[in-house]
Amino acid sequence: MSTQDSTPERITLLQGTLDLLILRTLQLGAQHGQGVARAIQRASRETLLIDHGSLYPALQRLESKGWIRAKWGISTNNRKARFYELTALGRRQLVHEESEWRKLVRVVALILGPEPVGES
Amino acid sequence: MSWWGRRSDADFAEEIRAHLALEADALARERVVESDASATARRAFGNLTAAEERFYESQRSRWIERIRQDLIGAARQLRRSPGFTVTATLTLALGIGLSTSVFTVANAVLIRRLPVGNQKRLVLLWGESRDGKSSKLPLTLDIVHAMQRQFRSLESAAFFAFRGAVPAPIRFGDQVFPIQLGMVSGNYFQVLGSRAQIGRALRPDDDVEGAAPVMVLSHRAWKRDFGGDSAIVGKSMSMIYTNRSYRIVGVMPLGLEYPGQTDVWVPLVAYGAAGGFLDALTGEINALARLRPNATAADARAELTALLAESDSHALRRGVRGAVQSLPEAVLGNLQPAILLVSLIAALLLFITCVNVANLLFVRALSRTSELALRSALGANRGRLVSQLLMESCLLSIAGGFAGIGLASIVIRVFVIAAPGSAPRIDEIHLDGATIIAAVVITSIAMVVSGLAPALFASRSFAHGSPPSSSRLTTNRHLRKLAEGLVIAQIALAAITLVTAGLVTRSLMKLERLDLAFDPHDLFAAALAMSPDRLSDAQSQRVALALVVSNIRALPGVRAVTPVAAMPFVGDGGGVDDRMSIAGQSSEDRTGNPIENLEVASPEYFAMLRIPVLRGRVFSAADRKGSPPVIVISSSVGAHFWPGIDPIGRQLRLPPNEFTVVGVVPDTRYRDAQIARPAVYFPVEQWPDVPTTLLVRTDDSRVASAPAIRRAVASANNGITLVDASAVEELLAAPRAQPRFNAIVFALFAFTSIVLAAIGLFAIVATMVRQRIPEFGVRMALGATSKRIGTGVMRRGLFLAVVGTALGIVGAITAGRLVSALLFDVKAFDGGTLLVVASMMLGIAAVASWIPARLGMRVNPVTALRREN
Numbered sequence: 001m002s003t004q005d006s007t008p009e010r011i012t013l014l015q016g017t018l019d020l021l022i023l024r025t026l027q028l029g030a031q032h033g034q035g036v037a038r039a040i041q042r043a044s045r046e047t048l049l050i051d052h053g054s055l056y057p058a059l060q061r062l063e064s065k066g067w068i069r070a071k072w073g074i075s076t077n078n079r080k081a082r083f084y085e086l087t088a089l090g091r092r093q094l095v096h097e098e099s100e101w102r103k104l105v106r107v108v109a110l111i112l113g114p115e116p117v118g119e120s
Numbered sequence: 121m122s123w124w125g126r127r128s129d130a131d132f133a134e135e136i137r138a139h140l141a142l143e144a145d146a147l148a149r150e151r152v153v154e155s156d157a158s159a160t161a162r163r164a165f166g167n168l169t170a171a172e173e174r175f176y177e178s179q180r181s182r183w184i185e186r187i188r189q190d191l192i193g194a195a196r197q198l199r200r201s202p203g204f205t206v207t208a209t210l211t212l213a214l215g216i217g218l219s220t221s222v223f224t225v226a227n228a229v230l231i232r233r234l235p236v237g238n239q240k241r242l243v244l245l246w247g248e249s250r251d252g253k254s255s256k257l258p259l260t261l262d263i264v265h266a267m268q269r270q271f272r273s274l275e276s277a278a279f280f281a282f283r284g285a286v287p288a289p290i291r292f293g294d295q296v297f298p299i300q301l302g303m304v305s306g307n308y309f310q311v312l313g314s315r316a317q318i319g320r321a322l323r324p325d326d327d328v329e330g331a332a333p334v335m336v337l338s339h340r341a342w343k344r345d346f347g348g349d350s351a352i353v354g355k356s357m358s359m360i361y362t363n364r365s366y367r368i369v370g371v372m373p374l375g376l377e378y379p380g381q382t383d384v385w386v387p388l389v390a391y392g393a394a395g396g397f398l399d400a401l402t403g404e405i406n407a408l409a410r411l412r413p414n415a416t417a418a419d420a421r422a423e424l425t426a427l428l429a430e431s432d433s434h435a436l437r438r439g440v441r442g443a444v445q446s447l448p449e450a451v452l453g454n455l456q457p458a459i460l461l462v463s464l465i466a467a468l469l470l471f472i473t474c475v476n477v478a479n480l481l482f483v484r485a486l487s488r489t490s491e492l493a494l495r496s497a498l499g500a501n502r503g504r505l506v507s508q509l510l511m512e513s514c515l516l517s518i519a520g521g522f523a524g525i526g527l528a529s530i531v532i533r534v535f536v537i538a539a540p541g542s543a544p545r546i547d548e549i550h551l552d553g554a555t556i557i558a559a560v561v562i563t564s565i566a567m568v569v570s571g572l573a574p575a576l577f578a579s580r581s582f583a584h585g586s587p588p589s590s591s592r593l594t595t596n597r598h599l600r601k602l603a604e605g606l607v608i609a610q611i612a613l614a615a616i617t618l619v620t621a622g623l624v625t626r627s628l629m630k631l632e633r634l635d636l637a638f639d640p641h642d643l644f645a646a647a648l649a650m651s652p653d654r655l656s657d658a659q660s661q662r663v664a665l666a667l668v669v670s671n672i673r674a675l676p677g678v679r680a681v682t683p684v685a686a687m688p689f690v691g692d693g694g695g696v697d698d699r700m701s702i703a704g705q706s707s708e709d710r711t712g713n714p715i716e717n718l719e720v721a722s723p724e725y726f727a728m729l730r731i732p733v734l735r736g737r738v739f740s741a742a743d744r745k746g747s748p749p750v751i752v753i754s755s756s757v758g759a760h761f762w763p764g765i766d767p768i769g770r771q772l773r774l775p776p777n778e779f780t781v782v783g784v785v786p787d788t789r790y791r792d793a794q795i796a797r798p799a800v801y802f803p804v805e806q807w808p809d810v811p812t813t814l815l816v817r818t819d820d821s822r823v824a825s826a827p828a829i830r831r832a833v834a835s836a837n838n839g840i841t842l843v844d845a846s847a848v849e850e851l852l853a854a855p856r857a858q859p860r861f862n863a864i865v866f867a868l869f870a871f872t873s874i875v876l877a878a879i880g881l882f883a884i885v886a887t888m889v890r891q892r893i894p895e896f897g898v899r900m901a902l903g904a905t906s907k908r909i910g911t912g913v914m915r916r917g918l919f920l921a922v923v924g925t926a927l928g929i930v931g932a933i934t935a936g937r938l939v940s941a942l943l944f945d946v947k948a949f950d951g952g953t954l955l956v957v958a959s960m961m962l963g964i965a966a967v968a969s970w971i972p973a974r975l976g977m978r979v980n981p982v983t984a985l986r987r988e989n
Contacts, residue, residue, distance in 0.1 A: 032135075032138065032139070032142065033135060033138075033139050034138070034139040034140075034142040034143050034146070035142070037139075038143075038146060052136065052139070056132070056135070056136075075138075075142055077142075077145050079138060079141050079142055079145065080134075080138055081135070081138040081139075081142060082134075082135045082138065
């Protein structure tokens, strides 16, 4: 996009995608909310900005579904933070959602056809 | 599980703070330059500020917003179910309104104040025999002087004549009034802390031998005999007994008539000395004292007992101990049990109201299970559900409270208008703010609690998981069991009040049909006054009285006329009382003798009053002045002096005379409608005074009436005037006023509690029917008759009623002991009353369940089954 400034382009997440990203992020180990947000941002090369308004409800949703669990702990730089980690159920769910997602992407790609050249 | 439900706001805020701190640390680590930092932060957090604002703002104002929403929601819910709202509001209004109004009226009538300073500290002191058999024994002046000197428990002590108020005619101008004379010490009114309304009260310097003769009037006598004329103060009246003139120095305030029904108070010492009977007066006196602030009646009693134990008198020392009674109790009666009872019943009524409304709320929670489940499924958490249900309770209690205040003021107004004029201080009754606030507060607390329970219950049951189908939820057993338990409690409480009302009413009926031991029907009592100018000696008085008697006897419809010593039902101090004794008793032994009512009787007296003669004979024309003095005694007098022995022919003495017992009659309730008293009858011819009261027996009270008697007395024109003529049955109304009032109060209470119980039962049966309509549909589709379904519903309602009534009757038997003080000749366990109450309760229960049962019978199976899906 030509109008972009120093801020990387943002895209809107599809409904349900954030859950998958959180689960994926937590697969690497327990993390607090801010860590999850940072990790997703970094992994998406600052394309995805996760705001609190969606991050925390999503964490809460996952927690209530039993896919992740949370407990208060101390961060690497000695701050109190609420750490989330995957449950066994969450791991299975991650596998399931990941395969669903890949399936969806493949199907959507098939319909859209090959990616045009020239657009970053 | 919803977002707010599991974690606290604080926990969330903590997490956000942690997030921000971690983010700041991260930024610092990345060593972004200052100017860049904010941009980076904005970028990184995107809508952080908005999120933060949204979060904190909502956190702060959320509860206000929530309350507003819940209030609107609650109002909407209440509007949507007008049946419930109206029933609950009416129940509250009825409970609050009736309990407060009845309590207010009862309190105003029962709790009265004497026009004295701090009446709680005023006590009367006298002696009682150590075996407790004889009470209210007189003290002597020496004892009272010792009390004044020594007693640490007393601030001050006064005394008055033991006999209380005695009848004494006084002359004012050319009129003679038969007044009740109270002889009191000079400091009497100082000890009472009572100031004169007009002029001054008696003073200690009035009460010395040779002091200027003065008297003060009671407010009642001032109004009755002198038309409330203030100019009366300063004028003089002559006492016919002492033949001395007394100056009226003051009028005492309304409500003060102690001792007895005093019309005129004179200083005891000065009066006794002038009349030459001072020693007789001071030998038998009672003490009135004011307790010190830190002393109790028990302290005074102990001091008096100790003082009596050191007495010079052997009999006093051995046989008499101190007795203390509070003055308000002596004047107004012991009201504690009655007040306690009325308060208790008012509280019970409020409690029933609370139970009822709680029940209605429960029932409503039951029928709203699907709504609650739906709301919970849509994301309302438990707190939210509870909050709205509470809000509904609050709205209801506000509405009910206002309606209750309205109802209470109406009931009180109606009561004041409808009350008989004789009801004491009826005009002072007004709605007591504190009472009604207390009632509203109690009910509101109950509402909140009773609203909370079903709210918690409902939310716990339905806030979990997915919304179950409505029909399965509506059969929630716990809720129904609880609601049914409440209805049972309510029916039980209603049964208790009904039993109490029944007992009080029965005791009133007994009192009205009381065996007085004489026949009050078609009987008139006439009080006369004799002019001392025209009738100066006993002989001329007797002649004049004989003329009046024959004039009255000549009236059409009059069968007999007899002179008597006292008007009927005058109680203490209204007649002549004394202690008779037998030979050989010392003056101290005599203190153990009963105090008898001394009556005069003509030969036809007993036949005319239809008093049966148990033994011996009544008087004859031969028992005249100069013949051997004879008496007729009542049975308890004989039983006291000659237990197990025939008293006929034995002697009783009233110093200096001795009298031979010639006949025995039963104790009558002539002096006091409630107590049959020992009495001694003297032949009218042998009685030293000329009686000034007549009893007139008529064939028909409509023919010979009070005005006719008045005319007959006036036509004699011989110095005798009629003071009062009334039908004896009318006089009976006064002693029955209090029991009648009690009956009215309890009937009101019982009525309210029955209405409340019926509403409660109706509500629960109706709800049960509504919930089981699908089931009824199925059963009808499968061939059940509507009659069978109706019977099933009725059976449930009646089962609750039977259990409730049974429990209530058990409770009533226990509570009966409390009311026994108010009962007259009715035992707390009264089979007849219990039977009537039980059948009434079941009848009402049958109606309350029959109406909803019909609803169940009219179920259309097709509609019902469709509703199920």
